[in-house]
Amino acid sequence: MTAPTGDGPVEQYLDEMFDRLAGTGPAGRRMLAEAESHLLAAVEDGRDRGLDAEAAEREAIARFGTVTTVVRHVPVATGEVRQRLRHLLSVVWVAAGAVLLWWGGSGVITWLLSGPWTRLLIATDRFGAQPDMCERPWVPLNPAVDCFTQYREYLNLLPHGGDRDTYPWVAVGGVAVLVAWLIVRRVTALGTPRMILLSVPFGLAALVLTTYGVLGVFHQAQNWALSYLVAGLFAAGTSVAALVNRNAAPDQARGGISR
Amino acid sequence: MDVRGHLDLLLLAVLADAGPVHGYAVITALRDRSDGAFDVPEGTVYPALHRLERAGLVVSRWEQAAPRRRRVYELTREGREARVAKQSEWRRFVDGVQAVLGPAATQVPA
Incomplete structure (x- = not known):
């Protein structure tokens, strides 16, 4: 031969x-x-x-x-095209749910942690005003709001701020999107996306946000440090979860042919 | 010579005469029987055979013949009928063209 x-x-x-x-x-x-x-x-x-x-x-x-x-004489398999479209839809669907959950969840967790964080900042003068700044002779800008509440409002809930009331709804929306995807995947041939497509961007975001947050804590513990830390750790958790589940996708789309 | 549009008939004719035969032999027969006139890219014959198979005119199977595995093609009953029909159609086309061109068209220019 x-x-x-x-x-x-x-x-x-x-x-x-x-x-x-x-x-x-x-x-x-x-x-x-x-x-x-x-x-x-x-x-x-x-x-x-x-x-x-x-x-x-x-x-x-x-x-x-x-x-x-x-x-060019070999036809593209119809099944392959459909499978790719399903895969694309699945990727976009899961990514949308994950981003909503990450954004909303980070805001909610940051808000929940903002109480002790604010007390810590006040106690250690991390707002940069003066020690024991809620003690006399502190003069509130708004007499109707106590010192703690006012400083708590100074915290950024997420790296770019935002209205905290929307975060729970955004998080719930993210969960709803992901649950809907799980249900649709069970009853249709939607397929499971390659989780590495989620893991990598969330991992990179986690690296940047967490680094920024840690620098904030050790440098001056600015009012934005907590939100960066929470968002970064949440992104890291999402990235790890996607990585762990990457092998739990037996029906991944495969674009190539095998020899 | 461009055989686009006629390749199906040519392949059906070769398969009808040669019986079960692998793709390489189909292509060789096509080239030899046309005295090299049908110089198609050989690789394009396989998708044409696959198309005929999808149309139910040809069946194929892998055959482990020394020294390597080859896919053997064979006409189905529908393929034989299609060959007869396409050949008749071709004959009418040739006759029509011949009638239009006239007797002078058969003379080889000096």
């Missing part, structure tokens, strides 16, 4: 064809197998006519046609 050399023209041709047949499914796999069988037979014929291996491979390829010419 005449086999193509490891890096010979036929092998390179088949490698290129393999890449270009991505998304064609069974039709592409069959085309690739038949192309290999055909080219090997053609090379054998060429060798029988006295050509050396290199020339025989080049002639076989020339007669077979360029990869572009051949591949």
Whole structure:
């Protein structure tokens, strides 16, 4: 049996064809197998006519046609297209739910922790006014609001602030979106996205936000440090959860063909 | 020579005459029987065979023949009927063209 050399023209041709047949499914796999069988037979014929291996491979390829010419005759599998669209929908759906939950959840947790955090800042003069700044002679800007409440309002709930009343609803919306995705996935062929697509961006966000928050704590513990820490740790948790579940997706979309 | 639009008939004709045969032999027969006139990129014949199979005109199976595995193609009954129908259609087309061109068209220019 005449086999193509490891890096010979036929092998390179088949490698290129393999890449270009991505998304064609069974039709592409069959085309690739038949192309290999055909080219090997053609090379054998060429060798029988006295050509050396290199020339025989080049002639076989020339007669077979360029990869572009051949591949454009292989139909893209309808199932593959549908599977890709389902995968895309699934990715967008889960990402939307995760982002809503992260944003809203971070705001809610930050608000819950804001009480002790504010007391800590007041006790340690981290607002930069004066020690024991809620003691006399503190003069409230708004006499109707006590010192603690006023300083608590200075905290940023999230890195870019925001109205805290919306956070619970955003978080609930995120949970609802994710629950809806779980239900739809069970009753349809929606599929599970590649969790690495969630894990990487959330991991990067976690790195930046947590670093910023930690710097804030050790530097001056500004009023934004808590929100950055919470948002960063929440993002880290989301990233790890996605990473842990990455293998729990047996029906991942696979765009390529296998050889 | 461009055989687009006629490749199906040519493949059906080769398969009808050759019987169960693998793709490489189909292509070789196509080239030999046309004296090299039908110089199609050989790789495009396989998608055409696959299309005929999807249409139910051809069936195929892998065959482990030395020295390698090959896919063997064979006409179905519908394929044989399609070949006859397409051949008749082609004959009428040729006759029509011939009638339009007239007897002079058959003369080889000096």
